[in-house]
Amino acid sequence: MSPAKQIVVLGGGFTGLHLVRRLEGRLHRGEASVTLIDRQNYHLFTPLLYQVCTGELPPHAVAYPLRDATAPAGFQFLQSEVTAIDLERRRVGTADGEVPYDHLVIALGSVTNDYGIPGVRENALPVKWLSDAEALKRHVLDIFESAAIETDIARRHEQLTFIIVGAGPVGVELASSLRDLMDHTLRRIYPSIDFYSDVTIHLLDGADRVIPAMDRRLSRIAMKRLEQQRV
Incomplete structure (x- = not known):
């Protein structure tokens, strides 16, 4: 045999x-x-x-x-x-x-593609691995701790400006989930922060719509929801 x-x-x-x-x-x-x-x-x-x-x-x-x-x-x-x-x-x-x-x-998977954009690796936080997600969560909370005691209004706005690069499914879901976290949880524990005027979330993409790989109707639905969440 x-x-x-x-x-x-x-x-x-x-x-x-x-x-x-x-x-x-x-x-x-x-x-x-x-x-x-x-x-x-x-x-x-x-x-x-x-x-x-x-x-x-x-x-x-x-x-x-x-x-x-x-x-x-x-x-x-x-x-x-x-x-x-x-x-x-x-x-x-x-x-x-x-x-x-x-x-x-x-079947070893892939790595994050920064498309050679200068400054991405040095300044951006990737969302690829479990450790990335945990690091991003800690980073967001650290930012709010710092902003809560910041007296300079311009500096506070700068700290609380979040930019998500990539409006695919992950980028859209992250932007929406981040706003939910702010509106439903962080608002209660950071009373010194005005979540309407101090916090801004930007979603950037090279395409002319969110989730560009999907049907345009789905893009419109997602965009409407993001606008309601002030993204």
């Missing part, structure tokens, strides 16, 4: 996790050995990451343990950083050693 094939999946994002679940339903026990490798031990549900930014959801609500997908199927999970891929020797190098494979799936 020939040895079981070694299938290695790099990345526990949407593609990697979906593939592992499909393999569970397609493979017979012992037919192949499947190993999922990711530097995190959880799958991040990025569509709801903006709600972690504004405190609507706790971090664990968007972090699904990857072992919940691999263990019941009899698959292996390795939390490690991928450092190299040797195509000739059919080995994946990780921070914890080499992993052999017969079939390799590379």
